[in-house]
Amino acid sequence: MKVYFDNAATTPLDQAVIDEMMPFMVNHFGNPSSIHSHGRQVRVAIEKSRKRVAELLNTSPSEIFFTSGGTEADNTALINATEQYGVKNIITSPLEHHAVLHTAEYLEKTGRVKLQLLDVDPLGNILLDQLTALLTQEKNCLVSLMHANNEIGNLNDIHTIGEICREHDAIFHSDTVQSMAHFRHDLQNTKVDFVVGSAHKFHGPKGVGFLYINHEKKIAPYIHGGAQERNMRGGTENVYGIIGLAKALELAYENMEAHQKQIESVKSHMITLLKDKIEGVAFNGGGADLNNSLYTVLNVSIPPSDANEMLLFNLDIEGVSVSGGSACSSGSNIGSHVLTAIGADPERGAIRFSFSRNSTLEEAEYAVNKLSDILKRESTI
Numbered sequence: 001m002k003v004y005f006d007n008a009a010t011t012p013l014d015q016a017v018i019d020e021m022m023p024f025m026v027n028h029f030g031n032p033s034s035i036h037s038h039g040r041q042v043r044v045a046i047e048k049s050r051k052r053v054a055e056l057l058n059t060s061p062s063e064i065f066f067t068s069g070g071t072e073a074d075n076t077a078l079i080n081a082t083e084q085y086g087v088k089n090i091i092t093s094p095l096e097h098h099a100v101l102h103t104a105e106y107l108e109k110t111g112r113v114k115l116q117l118l119d120v121d122p123l124g125n126i127l128l129d130q131l132t133a134l135l136t137q138e139k140n141c142l143v144s145l146m147h148a149n150n151e152i153g154n155l156n157d158i159h160t161i162g163e164i165c166r167e168h169d170a171i172f173h174s175d176t177v178q179s180m181a182h183f184r185h186d187l188q189n190t191k192v193d194f195v196v197g198s199a200h201k202f203h204g205p206k207g208v209g210f211l212y213i214n215h216e217k218k219i220a221p222y223i224h225g226g227a228q229e230r231n232m233r234g235g236t237e238n239v240y241g242i243i244g245l246a247k248a249l250e251l252a253y254e255n256m257e258a259h260q261k262q263i264e265s266v267k268s269h270m271i272t273l274l275k276d277k278i279e280g281v282a283f284n285g286g287g288a289d290l291n292n293s294l295y296t297v298l299n300v301s302i303p304p305s306d307a308n309e310m311l312l313f314n315l316d317i318e319g320v321s322v323s324g325g326s327a328c329s330s331g332s333n334i335g336s337h338v339l340t341a342i343g344a345d346p347e348r349g350a351i352r353f354s355f356s357r358n359s360t361l362e363e364a365e366y367a368v369n370k371l372s373d374i375l376k377r378e379s380t381i
Contacts, residue, residue: 002319003363008150008178008297008354009323013244014203020247021205024240032237033228042239049246053210056253059187065211065229066242070177071099073196073211074144076222076233077173078103081142081194082112084219085171088140093118093126094341095154100144100175101337113142124154124285124342128164135168142171147195148179151338151352152285153297155179162191171217177201177209178294181252182260193217197249199241203356204248208241259357264295266359273368274300278375284344299324300351301344307378308349311371314378315351318370324351 004012024045030038032046047061054061067073078100081087090104090113108115116134118126126145135141143165147158158174165172173194176185181202185195193216198209213219226234252259271288274281280303287293302308312324327339327346339350353367 001363001366002321003367004321005353005355005359005363005367006321006323007356007359008201008352010200010206011203011356012358013205014248014251016251017204017244017247021240021244024243028239032239033226046237046239046242049242052246053249056249057185057187057212058189059212060215062230063187063212063215065213065232066237066245067196067209067211067233068207068238069200069209070097070175070196070198072222073194073198073209074099074173074175075103076211076219077194077196077213078142078144079107080219080222081171081173081217082107085142085217086140087113087142087171089114089116089134089138090142090144091116091118091131091134091138091170092144093120093146095120095124095126095149095152095338096144096146097150097175097177098337100146100173104144114138118145120341122343124149124152124338126156128157128160131161132164132168135164135170141168142173144173144175146175146178147183148176148294148297149285149338150178150297151336152299152342153287153294154285155293158192159190166191178297181249182256182294182296184253184256187212187214197245199245199248202248202252205241205244208238208245210245255357260295262357263355263359264290266355266361266364267295267298267353269361270298270353270364270368273365274371277368277372278302282348284339284350285342296355298353298355299339300353302349302351302375304345304347305349305375305378307375308347310378311349311351311374314374315367315370318374320367320370322351322353322367324349326350 030042032043050061107113176195180197193214195212200206223234282301284299287298326335327344
């Protein structure tokens with residue numbers, strides 16, 4: 001049996017998305033910047049996709065810009081907003097994806113901003129009182145806090161964060177890559193300046209994403225050399241990627257509640273099985289809180305064992321695809337910066353199980369049984 005529980009890394013393409021993309025791979029090959037009929041046909045398809053994405057997110061098509069993915073979108077927002085608005089302080093958390101953290105560190109290293117990281121508690125929750133205090137002390141601030149953590153599944157209340165930022169005249173960017181298409185985003189009623197999406201996280205194609213820029217914020221282009229994306233991103237568009245992104249987001253919104261219920265049943269079943277079969281098991285962050293977490297992610301903490309070093313490899317041999325690691329140990333290894341930030345024990349193993357609408361109860365049982373077998377086998381060697 002082959003089991004795929006690494007959907008936070010990437011998801012399989014939905015067949016309906018493939019079907020939607022195929023005509024633009026085979027027949028509709030025109031350059032959307034060309035003025036002839038072949039080009040115009042493709043241009044119309046791109047703009048229909050933009051309109052559909054905007055409708056689903058309750059915003060205007062003029063606020064949606066297609067990119068190569070979430071990393072480019074995050075970089076564009078942070079770097080260009082810093083330059084455009086004279087940002088002197090970036091406030092974020094140590095739990096952010098490297099697309100945000102490394103970009104913020106680059107801006108600090110080049111002398112453009114002061115970078116400040118919020119404290120987090122052992123469950124990975126940020127301290128909103130600290131955010132308020134920092135924004136009261138500092139001026140010209142950009143706040144970047146993700147909606148859902150890709151490693152431990154914690155959710156941030158981006159509505160409350162947005163309110164705090166508006167009260168203190170701060171720019172608010174949120175990396176929404178993991179929550180996009182898994183939760184409904186109503187951008188007309190969320191006080192956020194930038195959010196991002198990446199199609200391959202919700203059964204769309206790789207290499208395409210988008211950046212939402214609130215109409216109240218104007219930033220310069222990040223990629224130069226063409227007038228594409230209304231002069232905001234030079235380069236011929238990834239046409240069939242954009243078509244696929246819009247279709248994947250549409251499918252997610254049409255069936256979101258049913259998908260969530262199904263995925264939560266698998267996650268809940270796995271939690272029960274893990275507690276039953278693995279002595280001393282625990283969970284990193286807040287992902288095991290079924291009422292307040294990213295329902296697609298569960299980060300499992302395995303007791304110290306000689307088996308932990310080869311755990312992912314041995315699971316792979318048994319047909320179980322997952323990701324994970326451990327906290328960093330004082331420079332002796334390169335581990336998870338997220339687990340390190342929440343104070344996870346570096347001697348314990350960590351496995352991230354991440355689910356999709358394709359995940360089943362039977363797969364959860366198989367994965368937990370194989371994990372249990374590996375731990376028992378290694379403990380007797």
